[in-house]
Amino acid sequence: MEVHTNIPLKNFTTMKLGGPARFMAEARTPEEVKALYENASSKHIPVFVLGGGSNVIARDEGYAGMIIRIRIPGFDVIADDINTTTIKIGAGENWDSVVKRTVDMHLSGIEAMSWIPGTAGAAPVQNVGAYGQEIADTLVSLEAYDAQTKTFVVLQNEACGFAYRDSIFRRDQKGRYIITSITLKLSKSLPQPPFYDALQTYFEQQNIKIFTQETIRDAVIAIRTEKLPDPTVTPNTGSFFKNAIVENWQLTELRQKYPDVTVFDMGNGTSKVPTGWLIEHTGLKGQLLHGMRVHDKNALVLINESATGYADLAAARDQIIGAVRDTFRIQIEQEPLELA
Structure with missing residues (x-):
């Protein structure tokens, strides 16, 4: 060490x-x-x-x-029955490799989260999700080192305080827990439609009518490859902004001007509006701002094209947030954590 x-x-x-x-x-x-x-x-x-x-x-x-x-490894089946398989995964395992292994085992639950970069232990921190699935749907528990008590603890799903791209690990308990493993319970059933809009559209375009874990994974990889630059080749953090959660009065105001805007009901009088759509409708999609390029295929993504420091990134971020706020009266938020 x-x-x-x-x-x-x-x-x-x-x-x-x-x-x-x-x-x-x-x-x-x-x-x-x-x-x-x-x-x-x-x-x-x-x-x-x-x-x-x-x-x-x-x-x-x-x-x-x-x-x-x-860099803690591990991938162990700890329970198995006729309907489900429960797997304990080391926090240092590559997330997409984990997804692929579960798909190869014909298990459902995380296949739509294919091709997301990062490690398994990071997935619960922001409640990673994509195309209608999120880690909160399958996580049974996690093991962590508790820096407050200096002991190892097990946190059940309910204790993690999961919300949209959020958890206690980003909020009130930030910095307290170091996740060492996660335990997921996955289904042996085949994926069932209807699927997330982007997946459904892809299947219709490709005339795919038989759905397996493999077809979901292949579709997600195809969609993400088209829309998202590979961070190992092009410097970026994937989606730089969270999708906006708006209240009913904001949604009513938005639909008066843009009746065709796609939204997702989040319950409790709130809806999710695609932030990429908001940014695109400010005219910033594809623009170079302070050395950061707003990706021309997905406005949620900022690419470090020629930024020389954090100040460039912050200036680009703030310009985008301001443009969305001025255009729509909606406040959007950065998704990546800041190392501080």
């Missing part, structure tokens, strides 16, 4: 921005997580946990603490 010093964060985040981390180490077991954290804590050194770096923004000043990169 080696601890390295003065490591450029731009090499470990997919937006390719960020100054040096004072310390960085990889944890391959829960015990190493505990040792690294408690050693840093005893010296009053702050700690930040990093998975694949695909949903994190680092600042130019870097991080004056310890970065723990989670």
Whole structure:
């Protein structure tokens, strides 16, 4: 377990921005997580946990603490019956590799979350989701190191406070828990229509009428490949903004001008409006803002084309947020966490 010093964060985040981390180490077991954290804590050194770096923004000043990169492996079937299979997955496993393994096992529940970058342990943090599925739908529990009590704990699904792209790990308990494994309960049943609109459209265009876990995964990969740049090739964090959650009065106002806007009922008098659509209708889609390109195929995505620092990214972000607010009176939010 080696601890390295003065490591450029731009090499470990997919937006390719960020100054040096004072310390960085990889944890391959829960015990190493505990040792690294408690050693840093005893010296009053702050700690930040990093998975694949695909949903994190680092600042130019870097991080004056310890970065723990989670690399804990594991993929074990811990329960199996006629209808379901329950799998315990190490937090350091590549998420898309996990999805592929479950699809190869003919299991349903996370196949629509194919091709999402990052690690399995990061998935619950923002309640990762795509095309009608989210991690909250299948997560039974997770194991974590509790930095407050300095013990390992098991949190059941209900304790995670899942909401749209949110959880306790981003809110009131941010920084408290270091996730070491997740346990998912997946179905042996075939996927059933109706599917998320983009998937349904793809199936109709391709004349696909038999639906399996494999057809869902293949469709999602095809759609995402067309709409989203590969972060290993083109610097980006995937969707940079959350879809907007609006109240009924805002939706009424929006539909008066744009009656054909697509929305999704979220209950409790709120609806989800695609933020990519909002950005596109400000005229910013495809534009280069402070070295950041608003992706011409998906306005939710910001590509680092020539930005030289965090200030460029922040200026582009704020310009987009302001344009949406001025045009629609809707406030949109950044999705990636900031390393601070």
